[in-house]
Amino acid sequence: MEKQIDIKNKKAFFEFEFLDRYPAGVMLTGTEIKSVRLGNVNMSDAWCYFSKGELFVKNLNISPYEKGTHYNHEPLRPRKLLLRKKELEKLQVKIKEKGLTIIPTRVFLSDRGLAKIEVALAKGKKLHDKRDTIKMREAKRELQRINKMH
Numbered sequence: 208m209e210k211q212i213d214i215k216n217k218k219a220f221f222e223f224e225f226l227d228r229y230p231a232g233v234m235l236t237g238t239e240i241k242s243v244r245l246g247n248v249n250m251s252d253a254w255c256y257f258s259k260g261e262l263f264v265k266n267l268n269i270s271p272y273e274k275g276t277h278y279n280h281e282p283l284r285p286r287k288l289l290l291r292k293k294e295l296e297k298l299q300v301k302i303k304e305k306g307l308t309i310i311p312t313r314v315f316l317s318d319r320g321l322a323k324i325e326v327a328l329a330k331g332k333k334l335h336d337k338r339d340t341i342k343m344r345e346a347k348r349e350l351q352r353i354n355k356m357h
Contacts, residue, residue, distance in 0.1 A: 212243065214314040216250045221340060223310055223329035229298075232289035233264070233324050238272040239280045243322045245272075248314050255288065255309035255326055257299055262288040264311055264324060288324060298328060306330055 235243065242248070247270035255264050263285045271279045290298075301307055310329045317323050332340070 212246055212314065212316045214246060214248050214250065216253065216310070216312050218251045219310045219312055219327075219329070221337065222332060223308075223327070224332055224336065225310075225312065225327040225329050226307070227301075227328040228312065228325055229290060229294055229327075230323050230325050231262070233322055234287045234289065235269075235322055236280050238275040238278060239269050239286075240322055241272045241275075242269050242280075243314065244316070247272075250311055250314060253311045255311060257302070260295065260299070262290060262295060262298070262309070262326075264288055264326075267311065267314075267324075288326065290326075301328055 249268040249270075253264055253267040255262055257263075265285050266283060267286060268282050269280070270282060298309060302309060308329055308331070309326050311324050312327045313325045315323055315325070
């Protein structure tokens with residue numbers, strides 16, 4: 208049984224507050240899917256944009272496949288995301304609002320072995336919101352420590 212791939216964008220969880228989440232397919236080449244299955248993905252600087260009514264992800268770094276030859280892929284190329292038309296229209300209307308953006312939150316493999324990217328409609332956090340997040344995380348850790356002792 209192969210290992211389950213679930214790569215999260217930890218930086219996005221700290222920087223943004225998520226309003227809606229959508230699982231989206233992603234168009235990959237042969238060597239890209241092999242690298243994804245090995246877990247060679249860095250999505251800390253990734254972001255999404257619309258071009259001609261289609262959604263693309265940019266700066267999603269999928270490392271080149273080690274055993275790939277001259278057919279290997281470009282690591283930072285823009286990749287098309289596959290969503291339903293209604294979802295695309297809804298997202299396109301929402302991002303026109305001030306302060307909203309679309310951020311990829313995680314890369315995972317579906318039950319059928321297809322690579323998927325979960326994208327989220329997000330709103331940037333202010334500095335005091337980030338402090339609240341840190342306080343909550345530290346309080347949760349402290350509670351876990353106390354529960355471990357007893």
